[in-house]
Amino acid sequence: MQKLMAIFAHPDDEGAMGGTLAHYARNNTEVTLVCATRGEVGEISDPALATPETLGEVRQQELERACEVLGIQNLEFLDRRDSGMDGTPENEDPRALVQADPNDVKGQLVGLMRQYKPDIVVTFEPFGWYGHPDHIYMSKWATEAYELVGDAEQFPESGAPWQPKRLYHSVIPFSSFREMIQQAIDAGLIEGDGFSVDIPEERQLQTEAAVTHVIDIDAQFDRKQDSMMEHKTQFGEDNMFRKIPRDMMKKMSGHEHFIQVSPTPEDGLSQNRLTDLFS
Numbered sequence: 001m002q003k004l005m006a007i008f009a010h011p012d013d014e015g016a017m018g019g020t021l022a023h024y025a026r027n028n029t030e031v032t033l034v035c036a037t038r039g040e041v042g043e044i045s046d047p048a049l050a051t052p053e054t055l056g057e058v059r060q061q062e063l064e065r066a067c068e069v070l071g072i073q074n075l076e077f078l079d080r081r082d083s084g085m086d087g088t089p090e091n092e093d094p095r096a097l098v099q100a101d102p103n104d105v106k107g108q109l110v111g112l113m114r115q116y117k118p119d120i121v122v123t124f125e126p127f128g129w130y131g132h133p134d135h136i137y138m139s140k141w142a143t144e145a146y147e148l149v150g151d152a153e154q155f156p157e158s159g160a161p162w163q164p165k166r167l168y169h170s171v172i173p174f175s176s177f178r179e180m181i182q183q184a185i186d187a188g189l190i191e192g193d194g195f196s197v198d199i200p201e202e203r204q205l206q207t208e209a210a211v212t213h214v215i216d217i218d219a220q221f222d223r224k225q226d227s228m229m230e231h232k233t234q235f236g237e238d239n240m241f242r243k244i245p246r247d248m249m250k251k252m253s254g255h256e257h258f259i260q261v262s263p264t265p266e267d268g269l270s271q272n273r274l275t276d277l278f279s
Contacts, residue, residue, distance in 0.1 A: 002278055005032045005118035005164075007109065007142040009097065009134035010039040010082060011063035012231040016129070017122065017170050018070055018224035019217025020256045020277070025071030026220075032074035032116045033067060034109070036097055036138055037082040041090045045236025055233065056082075062231045069227040074116065078108050083134050097134045102141055109145035111158035118164050120277050121146050125169035125207055125259060130199050143167065146262065168277060171211055171257040174204040180244070180252040190240045212269045213258040213277055221250055 004024050008014055014021060014033055025031045038056035050058040060077070067075050080097040084090030091098055097105075113121065123142035128135025148154040150163030184190045217224060225246060228235060235241055241249070258277065260269065 001028055001030055002120075003030045003032070003116060003118040004120045004122070004277070005034060005113065005116055006170075007034045007036075007121065007123040007138060009036045009124075009128075009132070009138045010042065011035060011059040011066070012039070012228065012234050013124075013135070014063075014066065014070070014072075015224065015228040015231075016172055017256050017258075018066075018227050019220040019253075020215045020258075021072055022070045022220040022223045022227075023215065023217060024277075025073065030074070030116075031070075031072045032076065032112075032118065033072050034076045034078065034112055035063060036078040036080045036105070036134065038077065039234075040082040041084045041088075042082065042234055043236075044233050045239065046232070049233050058233055059231070062233065066227040066230040069223055069230060071223075076112055078105065080105070086131065086133050091133065098137055100137075102144075105137075105141045106145045106148065107155045107158055109142055110149045110155045113145065113149045113164065114159035114162045117162050120166050120168065121164050122168045122170055122258065122277075125171050127200075127203060127207065129170075129172045139169065143169075143261065166260060166277070167262040168213065168258040169261055171207055171259055173208055173211075173252075173257055174199055174201070175208060176252045180248060181240075183248065184240070184244045189243050189245075207259070208257070210259050210270055211257045211273060212260040212265050213274045215256045215258070215275060215277070216254070217256055218250075218254055221254055222246075224253070225249065 021031055039059040040056035044050050081095035083096040083098040124135045124139035126139050146167045150161045152161045
């Protein structure tokens with residue numbers, strides 16, 4: 001059986017490639033999701049759902065339900081704390097992911113890769129989609145752990161060496177995202193977008209241009225959307241993703257995008273993109 005491991009920072013991050021995870025989970029692939037934190041300082045859409053003290057526990061439960069919808073077989077937490085957005089007081093919490101010893105986190109990731117023996121590993125692209133510090137750190141540390149996992153001299157206490165076949169970075173196509181948002185605004189469905197307006201557009205376009213693999217998730221789109229709606233604390237009734245019709249969402253997120261990082265792809269692959277992470 002082929003195996004895939006996705007490494008992200010918070011509950012709901014997996015949704016960016018939820019269709020791909022669902023696709024492979026239903027096609028003879030063991031799928032493992034590694035989540036660094038429980039999203040302890042995320043939003044609370046409805047005070048009836050959680051308090052700041054219980055949010056981490058509630059978001060873990062939401063992620064567990066989302067994994068059931070997607071068919072993800074294994075879920076592992078690194079037991080780090082959500083650092084919050086860049087420049088917020090939560091960054092200074094000694095329990096925060098950004099305060100962690102990098103070697104400790106990489107050791108955890110190496111141990112999990114050696115335990116589950118994935119053929120494919122996927123994590124954030126280096127900018128972390130939109131610059132969240134936890135995303136950036138996890139991209140860096142997961143990428144470095146991938147490079148160490150096959151070396152018997154690295155973290156020998158974490159199990160026998162194992163070398164996955166490929167490493168990918170997950171990409172959100174913000175050019176399409178912005179287009180969808182404008183269409184929704186023009187249609188009177190939402191009033192504005194406070195999410196992507198500050199993302200450096202030039203950097204995102206460069207990232208999109210480097211995409212090597214595009215997965216058609218048409219058959220899994222509803223599962224992807226249903227799994228995201230399990231994250232009720234983050235996607236309340238007033239959230240724009242609930243207001244935008246699914247057919248409009250599908251035009252933007254009916255395909256999921258990835259950059260092959262290792263082994264270094266052949267020249268021209270970004271112009272002749274593949275449609276299977278295992279090919």
